[in-house]
Amino acid sequence: MYRYDEYDQTLVDERVRQFRGQVARRLAGELTEDEFKPLRLMNGLYLQLHAYMLRVAIPYGLLSAVQMRKLAHIARRYDRGYGHFTTRQNIQYNWPKLEDTPDILAELASVEMHAIQTSGNSFRNTTTDQYAGVAADEIEDPRVYCEIIRQWSTLHPEFSFLPRKFKIAVTGAPNDRAAVRLHDIGLIMRRGDAGETGFEVIVGGGQGRTPFVGPTIREFLPKKHLLSYLEAIMRVYNQLGRRDNLFKARIKILVHEVGAEKITEMVEEEWRHIKDGALDLPKEEVERIRAHFAPPPYETLAAAQPAFEEKKRADGAFATWADTNVAAHKVPGYAIVNLSLKPVGGIPGDATADQMDAVADLAEHYSFGEIRVTHEQNLVLGDVRRTDLHALWRKLRDIGMATPNLGLISDIIACPGLDYCGLANARSIPVAQRISNRFADLKRQHDIGELKIKISGCINACGHHHVGHIGILGLDRKGEEYYQITLGGSADQDAAIGKIVGPAFSSEAVVDAVETVVNTYVELRQNGERFVDTYRRVGKEPFKERLYAAA
Amino acid sequence: MPLLRDGALVDDPWVTVDDGTQLPMDGPAIVSLERWQAHRDELLGRNAPLGIRLKSDQPPALIADDLDRFAVVALEFPVFRDGRAYSYARLLRERYGYRGEVRAVGEVLRDQFLFMLRCGFDALEVRDEKAVDQWREAVSEISVVYQPAADSQTPVWALRHRRSAAE
Amino acid sequence: MALQVVTANRIGDGTVVYLTRVGGWSERITDGEVSRSDEERDTLMAVAQATAEIPEVVEPYLIDVVEEAGVIRPVRYREAIRAQGPPVHPAFGQQAEEG
């Protein structure tokens, strides 16, 4: 993974000192809250319902064991013993003190981490495929470009006061595991005519109040032009993005109002002036960064692992887990292991300090000391020998991270909702917990198959409800929590926004409603169809009929 | 309002003339884009330096052909959150090659100084004289830059390889 | 006239607090000074704003409450959660202390 050199380290150290000064000025009354707010937000510090909340950047979701231990330490020492992994591959702490944040940032800096631009109207953490670098279907490792983007977008002098926040996602694989079409900019690695790699450029996707699947504005961008093209997009957006209305300030609205064609024209025109200039990274720099992502020293192993197959035959629970939570690795004899942060009835994405420490140990022992955070709020050990899977599984069971539910109905994404969030209309976490309990029977979950439930506590859609196969959105109806259900969304390469199925359900009724939807699907499905396949074939009517039949 | 240049308070010979106000007979004057567009000949006939003030929705493309007539281009930050003028300043410097004064006016706060300098502003109209004391720290607290801009700082990706080439 | 109290977050640690009779801030809503008229409300907000400028608290605002047998409860569910702590974590917030 990428390691800081002295320049990177100097920047985060200076940033800590700068923020320490800003906090001191705030506590001394020299800065008003209005003036301080953008400064603290540029360092990931929010004020939520109960306390401050600190969001720490995990660049493209990649962590070392040492960093994970530091996150555990921060949870223990400065928070309440836990953290929350988010859909943007970051971690949030729910109870930090303002007075402590400079110290927390200093602790982070000591392990090459920070909270820069995890909030505020600037570039946010660039996200990617959690299987980057190890996926069997990958064209090229996108993390090299994520790191290049991370550096270029850090404290960018021109784009630190954008109309609104800005999120970039990159994938190197045709199977989209990073929801790239739902980002302000999405980049998909493609092959050009001569077999060289480059990017398809998508602009103006997003969720929130007005969800859009982003249009492609360039089919193929040679890699050397990456930064100049991004800068051209940003310059157009910074000048023309709406600043009169917070809800219309994202680039997706600009693209929608102006039209993708016109945006493309403007971007290309701006790009004409700046391409082949100072933004072309020198080859040596690209190679320097690429070297950090060189494959670890894999052993030469046989693709077939009889011992592993034998263990599967002997132990049904292990087999279920291996079939569900383990993915194919590009190197023979290795596997990608998903650690579920969705135990039955648990809080999606939460991990205790002890769990974090344990994961760090396991990563060192089994996976070259690296951990990945997924946008579905789970963790991944990317490079595990197949022969180690059984031992690893047993240890994961001990720390409650072996629930074999990846991609199943209890692998729910949920935002913090009204339990923590100042903007929420309704709670999200308890709904996730109740659904998870209702479908606790793993056999039933496996019979239902792939089904993604995503829950947001308000229209900001932090819980991705628009792209859930079943999406749940919290509403406030005269002081009561209500939940609107959408069906048929998808965040994959076939990205789609879900359709509202009908009137919202009360908090008591919503879990029953989800079960009705699931039962309807089970009755209607034909040979091996997933939930979304059935939905796409039959549409929302049959579900609607069943849901509202009694009314 | 106090004017900062290179970290020092400097005398400001310029007066900013509101649209409704009579233009002074002589002396350097900064006028709005609207007045410039409506009274161009009259303004050019004056025998004194001229500056122009652009609101945050008035890109410098609107005056690109006339830039050599202005000794000052003042770019407005109606609120500090409105970051359009950062792009305008870079365009003035890098696209149109403007060498006169680019002045930041409006809500110009200490924590933006560094970004402003990097984008090509060379004069800042600040709230009060305290800004002089804040200046040094504000512009030096982050010494590493990751991207080229309108200033002369070398991005680290160039520094890295300059050094390794020398080794 | 709706009954109201002023709430805010303490600047240093972010804890939810309520403006009390003596112009200080308490973590318990029941200590909150209730306003019963427009004038009382304006006075409370003026006191709160003054302490926000020190700064002792962040972004004070008024919330509607009901008073039953001397106990003050927020009207909105959001404020009930703020007053108590997150329902999914019964160990945190005021709810923990009331056992």
Ligand code: HEM
């Ligand atoms: C608890 C404090 C949080 C606050 C105040 C907050 C606020 C917001 C707001 C205002 C938006 C809408 C932005 C827009 O449409 O322009 C948004 C979107 C979003 N947030 Fe959050 N959020 C919070 C927590 C989270 C968490 C925990 C996650 C990850 C689990 C998250 C991930 C996202 C995502 C993925 C989106 C939608 C994608 C997009 O930007 O269009 N947020 N958030």
Ligand code: SF4
């Ligand atoms: S979706 Fe709404 S309730 Fe959930 S975290 Fe985002 S802003 Fe808060």
